[in-house]
Structures are given as C-alpha cells and as structure tokens.
Amino acid sequence: MTDRNMALAQLEPGEEAIIQFTDVNKWYGEFHVLKNINFSVKKGERIVVCGPSGSGKSTMTRCINRLEEHQKGQILVDGIEMNDNLKNIEAIRKDVGMVFQHFNLFPHLTILENLTLAPIWVRKTPKKEAEEMAMHYLERVKIANQANKFPGQLSGGQQQRVAIARGLCMKPRIMLFDEPTSALDPEMIKEVLDVMIQLADEGMTMVCVTHEMGFAKTVADRVVFMDAGEIVEANTPHEFFENPQHDRTQLFLSQILNH
C-alpha cells in the first residue's frame, strides 16, 4: 500500500471513528487472509468494499462483528475493542446489523417472528412494541402484507428485504452488508438496492461488500479495493473510477465494467 492510500484509509485528526482497524492480521491455518489492514470508518460514512473473490473483503467485514476472529492488531468498534471478552462482543453485536449473501432468515419462524426475535430476547423489548416496530420496518421495505408468511414462501428479493428490516429492528448504529445482491436474480437486485439507497440517504453508517458498481458510484463516500488480503486502494468513487492509481485496480475495473 502506498503512503497516499494509507492516508486515505486513515482518519484526519479530530474526526470521530466508529470503526477503526489498526494493523489487523488474520490467518486461516497457514493462509494469510488479512495482511496489515489499516482502515477506519467515520460515523455516517458509506463504504463500499470491492475486489476479486478470495481477496479478504468478506473476512474483513465479518471481523467488525467478530463472526471472524483476527489474530493480530486491534479492531475498535464504537470505542469497544473486539477481543475474547464475550460481553464486549455481545454489546457490539446489538449495535451492528448484518445482512448476508444468502439472507439467513430463520425458516421455522414467520417473517414477523424473524424480525421480533432479537428485539424481544436481546433488547428485552415488550412483544407488542417489538411487533409494532417490526411492522414499521416491514412497511418501509414494502413487504408488510407478507408478515405472517414463512421465509420459504417469499422470493429471494423479498427475503433479502426482510433480512434488511430484521437488521434494522435492532436500531443498529452500523449496518454491514456481505454481498447482499450476489444470490439474487437480476430482476430482484434493484428492489434490494433501492432499500439500501434509502437507508444510505437516512445517514446510516454502512459497510457494503458488493460488486454493484452503480451502487458504489451513487451511494458510497469511499470505495475500498482489496486484493490478496490487502487494501490496495481507497478513494472517493469519482477518483476511484475515473483515476485509479494502481494497475491492479485498473485491471479489476476493466474486467467488471467492460463485459
């Protein structure tokens, strides 16, 4: 990583960081999957992480709520260090929503129950209140009329919108998206992206791993490009797409934009 990009991935002094990676390293057995990641996200910032498969972008994102453990370095989320302390992990997970590539809705619960589960059991919200809140978010993702169906009865795009609503029900301070549209039919990608754009407009702090470059151009404050476990380049969308610094970035962009 060049010094210039290093500076872009870092904060200006005095700015408030909600996510801070310092020299983070991670291995899967012998495989060095994250190499010296230095990276921070400001409150309200929208980050798009892209890169070829196997570049470590999902792994980096999943370190933020400790679905993956890092072995070296420091990760601060909302001022709390992510380490083996279960209390810290649970505290952070309450405030960090996550949307997965394969939705991961709970198939044995109705849509409404999927949404109220965490508020009732983790936030100890009364059931009635939790249901009202759930209906509110279901309306926002335009799926309230399906509240009593089971996930198996919904299309992929609908399921992913439910998954986003489920994340929002916890009133998170950060939303993580791990390739939210990669498992969807082309016709359904837009309905999910529309919900995400709406969320971005409301000032949610978002970290999105995605290949949707149109989304990156319109929504992102910064685009982070990763390859082989490193952040190669991090820049504003305009600079990133118009004036990529690295040959690796140029190659990647030429491959995904010109097919």
Place this chain on the structure above:
Amino acid sequence: MAIEFKPSPSLPPPQNSVGAVAWIHKNFFSSPLNIALTIISLYILYLLVPPMVQWVFIDATWSGTSKADCTAGGACWAFIAVYFDQFMYGLYPEAEYWRVNTALVLLIALVAMFAIKAVNKAMLAGVIILVYPVVAYFLFAGGVFGLAVVETANWGGLFLTTLLGVVGIVASFPLGIVLALGRRSNMPIVKSVCVVFIETIRAVPLITILFMASVMIPLFLPDGMNFNKLLRVVIGITLFSAAYMAEVIRGGLQAIPKGQYEAADAMGLTYWQSMILVILPQALKLVIPGIVNTFIGLFKDTTLVYIVGMFDLLGRIQAANHDANWLGTTTEGYAFAGFVYWVICFGMSRYSMAVERKLDTGHKRK
C-alpha cells in the same frame, strides 16, 4: 408501439392422468414387470390371509377356564381373557387398579390439552414434566392420603412397560440434547466428558447396563444405602437411550447451515438463546424420524428387564405360559404381545408423521 403480452389460459390436465382408473393403472399395471408383481402379490395374499382369518377369528375360542375348553382348533383367546388383568397390571392388587388407570387418564388428558389454543404451552409442558411425575409416583406407590403401599416389585405387565417407556423417553430426550450440544462444544472438558459418555454407553449392550444397575451397583454402595431396583433400571435405560438420542440430534445440528448460526450470533443472541430459539427447533424437526426411531427402539428394549427379574408385558405372558392349565398357548401369548407392541409403536410412528407435517414450514414442492 410494443405488442401487448397476454399469458395463455391454464388448461385442465389430460383425462387419463387423474382419477381412480388412472391411479390403478399407474400403480399396479404400468409395465409387464409391474403386472407380474401385482399378480404374484395377490397370490401370496390368497395363500396367507384366509387361513390366518380362520385361525384368528372363525375357529377361535373366546372364553373358557383352561386349555381343554379350546376345542375349535383355532386360537385359544380364552387364555388371554383369563390372564388379561395380569398382562395389564402385573401383580398390582386388583382393588388398586383404579390408581393406575387414573394416572393414565390424567396423562392423556394433559397431553390432549396441547391441542387447545388458549392453553399456555410452556406452563402445560412444565406441569407434565415436573408436577405429573410426582402425582403419578404417589398414585402408583401409595403411602400418602391413605393409599395402600404397593411395592414396586409388584408393578408389572403393560403398566410397567409403559412406565419404563414413558419415563425413559421423557428423561432421555433432554439429556440427549445436552449431550449432543456438549459434544459439539468448543470447551475441551465438556466435549471430552460427552464423547466418553456417549461412546462408552454405545459400546455396551443394554443387558450389560441393566445387570450393572440391578446387580453390581448395590455391591459398590455402602451398607444400608440402597435405592429401588426399578429406579436403577429406569436410570440405566435412560442413560442408554440418551447416548443414542445424542447422536441422532447431533446429526440434526450438523445439517443446519452455518449461516443460521452466524445470523443468530450477528444479532447478539447468547449461546443458549441461539440454540433454543434458532438452532434446536430446526435441528430437532429435521431428525424427528430418527428421534422416533430411538423412542420405538427404547420402548421395545424395555422387554429386556425380565433379565433382571422384572415382569413387564412380555415377562408376564411368558410366566403365564407355564401355567399347567394353559400349556400350549405360547403362540396366542406371543401373538397378543406382538399385537400390543405393534399398536403402540405404529401409533407413535403415525403421530410423529403428523407432527412432522404440522411443523413443516419449508413449503417445498410435494
């Protein structure tokens, strides 16, 4: 201007693909091999069924006081009729049969209440698991409220079979869940304790465990300290069945996609919350056939208690076969035992299928 797209109307299926005739054709006569199999099966049924009906019903004797009364050449059901009470209750005093019956009716009534919508299911389950056993125990054993004491040595017949089966099933299920979770735990000590327990128990025949429970444990206990043989046997059966149950449930846990664990973790659920609310409901539903398999196996394995001198349904029938008045009625005795076990096990199997259908939220194509 674009041409407007109108979907074509849906048409009914072709005539010869629905209805009774089509069904018979498809299932019995669809190919030369199928036709041959149908004819052979009908011939085998013709050979077996009429003589069986003759023996069981037409030539059977239904009442009498000894084998000598059975002269019709068919089954001697008089034997079953005379010994029926003993087959059901063992040597439980006749005047106290009502206590066993009351406990059974109470259990059926409590379980039936699950079907009522207004009932709090968690509370009902609590009553069945915590309160009912105490009530049932005092009903059976007596010694309180002026009920005469009945020694457990006199408990027998189908009553004992059911008691062992129900207690074994109810106790081994939660124990099996705990063992399965323990075996998948990240904590090395918990994991090794569970692995050693499961592998040890599974490596030993049930008869060995029953012998251990009834003969060897008393040798190890200090003088004067002893507890009931029935209780020891129940514990033995429960532990045995729990080890099998644990492996069945572990199979279900492994079938749950990693994403379900991750989604539960990501929303901040604790380990026990995510297991009880997310993982176990799905895992247990997947392995209902395996669980019921274990239940049915356990129910039939209770017959082994005759080895340690307890007389369950089969034990009582075998004992009655030695009655000098009824020599030569072994076939009827075993036929009756087989019929009773079949009714109960088939009932469990059908019930489990109904539960599976009720819990199916997968909405897969049939």
